[in-house]
Amino acid sequence: MTKFLISFPSGAMQVSADELPAVAEAAHAVVREAKDAGVWVFGGGIDERIAPVRVHGDGTVTDETYPETARIEGGYTVIEVPSRDEAVHWAARFAVACRCAQELRAFGEDAES
Template sequence: MTQYLLSMPHDSAEEPTMATMDPAELEAVMAAAGAFIEELTASGALVFAGGLHPPSTAVTVDHTGDELALADEPYTQAPEYLGGLWVVEAPDKDAAVAWAAKASKALGARIEVRAFQEVPA
């Protein structure tokens, strides 16, 4: 089966984190996310899931030349950033999109679906 990345964007201007959310809102979001992850797990589709800290916490590492260069900033600047993700196994794109639709409904957010590349046979 193919693995798909289901990703949830966040607004870069807001940079929400669990620590900055209203406790009642956080509880509701965690319950919805938990229920979705439980369903993914029960189906055998879940490979991995996680939430990311905002881009302002990023370190960019560049050791492509002779010297190591570190920058306390994200590699790219964008109006939105990857805030959370799930890696799922699905028989096809339609099945992955169905999982994304459930995540979108549960969390009230847009979800992007992308397949991982596979080595050609």
């Protein structure tokens, strides 16, 4: 089984305030289906009101990010499925619910786990 990240940036979901409750309900329905299917691992959105920080090995915290990750935002879901095809199926379900395309990435296996 492989874990996959399904995600989208905040700006990708272009829905009106009136549509937002229906989109939220549709997304929650897909989450419930993923849980019922036993593929759900984790999901949530980045709280964009809280600025990211960088934590160093000595415990020092600095108000910065890596330049490459300064724009991490939006919604994230982690699923665990036996194939990429099944991951594509779930990503498509979230794309319909959220009314925007989803990125799909596979996590590499950790030999120690």
